[in-house]
Amino acid sequence: MILNSGKTLNFKVSLFFVAISAILIVTLTAISLYAFRQFSISTATEHLRTAAEIARVHLTEAMITDVIDQRQNFLLRLSEVQNLKSARVMRSPLVDEQFGSVRKGEYLPDEIEKKVLQTGEPLFESTENNGEVIFRGTIPYIASVEGSPNCLQCHNAPPGAVLGAVTMTMSITALRHNGLMTVASIVGVVVVAVVVLFALLFFLLRPISNTAGAIEHAVQNAIDGNFTNQLEKKTNDEIGQIASDMNRLLKFLDGGLNQINGYVSQLIVRKPVPGENLLQASIDMVENLTQISQFKSAIEEDDSKIDVYRRLINTLNARFFKNEGEFSIYELSSDGSELQPVLVKGITETPCRWCQKKILAEPKHCRVFHTAHSINGILQPDICYNFKQGEDQEEPDDILIRRQQIARAQIQRRLRSPEREPEAPPEAAQAASPEDSPPVVKRYPLCFPILKSGAVGSIVQLVVKEEDKVRILSALPYIRVYLSDAAPVLEVRRLMETLRESSLRDPMTGLNNRRFLEEFIDSITASVRRKQAHVAIMMLDLDHFKMVNDTYGHDTGDAVLKTVASVIKNSVRASDIVVRYGGEEFLVVLQDTSSQLALKVAEQIRTSVENLSITHGGVVLKKTISIGVADFPGDSATFWQAVKFADVALYHAKETGRNRVMHFTPDLWSDSQGY
Numbered sequence: 001m002i003l004n005s006g007k008t009l010n011f012k013v014s015l016f017f018v019a020i021s022a023i024l025i026v027t028l029t030a031i032s033l034y035a036f037r038q039f040s041i042s043t044a045t046e047h048l049r050t051a052a053e054i055a056r057v058h059l060t061e062a063m064i065t066d067v068i069d070q071r072q073n074f075l076l077r078l079s080e081v082q083n084l085k086s087a088r089v090m091r092s093p094l095v096d097e098q099f100g101s102v103r104k105g106e107y108l109p110d111e112i113e114k115k116v117l118q119t120g121e122p123l124f125e126s127t128e129n130n131g132e133v134i135f136r137g138t139i140p141y142i143a144s145v146e147g148s149p150n151c152l153q154c155h156n157a158p159p160g161a162v163l164g165a166v167t168m169t170m171s172i173t174a175l176r177h178n179g180l181m182t183v184a185s186i187v188g189v190v191v192v193a194v195v196v197l198f199a200l201l202f203f204l205l206r207p208i209s210n211t212a213g214a215i216e217h218a219v220q221n222a223i224d225g226n227f228t229n230q231l232e233k234k235t236n237d238e239i240g241q242i243a244s245d246m247n248r249l250l251k252f253l254d255g256g257l258n259q260i261n262g263y264v265s266q267l268i269v270r271k272p273v274p275g276e277n278l279l280q281a282s283i284d285m286v287e288n289l290t291q292i293s294q295f296k297s298a299i300e301e302d303d304s305k306i307d308v309y310r311r312l313i314n315t316l317n318a319r320f321f322k323n324e325g326e327f328s329i330y331e332l333s334s335d336g337s338e339l340q341p342v343l344v345k346g347i348t349e350t351p352c353r354w355c356q357k358k359i360l361a362e363p364k365h366c367r368v369f370h371t372a373h374s375i376n377g378i379l380q381p382d383i384c385y386n387f388k389q390g391e392d393q394e395e396p397d398d399i400l401i402r403r404q405q406i407a408r409a410q411i412q413r414r415l416r417s418p419e420r421e422p423e424a425p426p427e428a429a430q431a432a433s434p435e436d437s438p439p440v441v442k443r444y445p446l447c448f449p450i451l452k453s454g455a456v457g458s459i460v461q462l463v464v465k466e467e468d469k470v471r472i473l474s475a476l477p478y479i480r481v482y483l484s485d486a487a488p489v490l491e492v493r494r495l496m497e498t499l500r501e502s503s504l505r506d507p508m509t510g511l512n513n514r515r516f517l518e519e520f521i522d523s524i525t526a527s528v529r530r531k532q533a534h535v536a537i538m539m540l541d542l543d544h545f546k547m548v549n550d551t552y553g554h555d556t557g558d559a560v561l562k563t564v565a566s567v568i569k570n571s572v573r574a575s576d577i578v579v580r581y582g583g584e585e586f587l588v589v590l591q592d593t594s595s596q597l598a599l600k601v602a603e604q605i606r607t608s609v610e611n612l613s614i615t616h617g618g619v620v621l622k623k624t625i626s627i628g629v630a631d632f633p634g635d636s637a638t639f640w641q642a643v644k645f646a647d648v649a650l651y652h653a654k655e656t657g658r659n660r661v662m663h664f665t666p667d668l669w670s671d672s673q674g675y
Contacts, residue, residue, distance in 0.1 A: 445462070
């Protein structure tokens with residue numbers, strides 16, 4: 001099949017050949033016509049010159065033999081020569097002076113002849129009359145001493161003088177006709193040769209044009225992702241070799257791209273789409289894998305889980321949702337009892353938006369959690385019963401007011417008996433009209449589990465709009481790769497946080513340990529100085545705790561410590577820091593708390609512990625606690641010295657009877673005591 005390229009090539013070559021041939025024929029015709037015209041004029045000129053010379057010789061002899069009176073008969077006989085039409089002679093003024101002006105059988109000169117007699121130069125011209133071409137020549141007779149007889153034997157004139165002229169006409173129609181026929185024959189032969197050459201050129205050019213058209217067709221299909229076209233080998237020359245090489249190239253590209261596409265499709269678990277552009281699909285897959293690799297490198301350098309989550313959501317939002325996506329991330333709590341929203345629409349500590357809230361308290365109600373499989377609400381719109389539609393619909397104020405009116409009216413109707421229920425007012429009926437309600441934009445959930453240690457640790461929810469369904473379905477393989485690459489990084493971050501938390505927390509009581517305090521003391525100190533606030537420090541110690549271990553064993557002692565730790569933790573705020581300082585000793589840091597308020601909190605803790613009954617192993621124990629309180633920076637300019645002062649106050653509380661709260665005063669500490 002000859003496509004546009006073949007047609008263009010044929011047209012260009014043909015046009016070029018025709019143009020060159022036309023120029024050649026026109027040039028050849030013009031040259032031939034000009035040459036034959038010049039030949040005809042030259043032949044006629046020589047013919048007339050010859051006839052004129054014959055007339056001159058005859059007239060000279062006639063004058064010598066004195067038969068000049070019969071010259072007219074000679075001229076008439078001369079005009080009977082083939083192609084000669086007429087002949088006449090005329091005298092010059094020099095001859096009239098010598099022989100008189102009697103001109104028997106002669107003619108008066110016309111303008112051309114006068115010019116010839118005056119200048120002595122012959123003049124020739126051609127005219128056409130009724131289709132016949134007449135060639136006229138006026139030739140002067142010049143006086144000369146050459147020959148015998150010669151002109152000066154009869155004329156008294158100097159050599160070179162003009163004695164007269166002869167005018168002859170002849171028909172050159174036959175010459176012109178013969179010339180035109182000759183030119184036509186030449187042009188005809190050339191045209192036939194051009195046609196033969198054109199046919200030969202077309203025969204030679206056709207394989208080239210066909211191959212060019214086939215190559216264009218194959219290349220166009222290759223651009224569209226189809227590399228299966230094969231070119232027909234027309235000849236065994238270079239053109240045929242080009243077709244063979246092109247077929248090899250297409251076969252190689254088709255095989256290579258299919259392999260690449262297959263390998264990458266296996267890597268991202270993507271099924272090839274029938275009729276898709278193979279080349280473009282491969283480019284898109286490689287591009288996405290490159291971006292996924294860059295994403296993985298980025299999250300591996302993020303510090304915390306929340307940073308990884310944010311980067312995951314931001315990347316998916318930018319790549320596939322045009323920065324207009326709805327995302328939620330839920331994470332299983334450390335004890336596995338509840339799902340906690342981590343990010344909802346990119347915001348932390350936000351309540352559940354697109355799901356029923358019961359899944360937070362009871363994760364088993366979440367389909368993804370209890371199946372550990374992703375759900376695709378695009379392909380199965382009703383698969384998840386806990387997904388809520390229309391949560392993002394923002395109603396105008398007037399429609400919202402109407403809805404509130406309808407709701408109030410419905411409540412009032414329920415409170416009334418059917419007999420007393422009045423008819424709904426027209427306004428309410430109008431408010432209840434369905435067309436007043438804004439259309440609910442259909443959404444589809446895509447939820448993916450992120451496994452941690454073989455179980456569901458997090459759930460990523462993507463909410464898809466109706467107009468984005470097809471595009472997101474095609475992007476699902478890449479989204480899954482993003483999630484699968486993020487999973488191990490999140491697992492590492494979780495393990496690191498768990499390890500870090502375990503290193504900062506007392507495993508028995510669940511309280512922070514002394515290392516935690518040492519790690520965060522700088523930020524606490526900086527915050528106090530920046531806000532010019534006060535921090536109350538309480539040092540607590542169970543009274544006679546060693547006796548519990550010695551009498552009832554360490555298990556009972558541990559139970560006592562856990563119970564007291566729980567009492568202390570529940571007696572302070574979440575922002576306060578409770579630390580197991582060592583053994584039966586606890587330290588509490590009350591943020592933004594004055595000494596007076598700290599004493600009240602300490603007294604409350606002391607009272608709660610005093611009233612506490614601890615049962616373990618059939619034994620009921622009652623314990624008391626002593627507490628020392630210090631203020632930072634009121635009592636000391638350094639935090640650790642304030643801790644020491646609280647410890648000093650605790651020591652004095654124990655010395656003065658135990659089960660009491662004592663605030664540090666300067667008299668409890670002397671300069672001689674080093675810290």
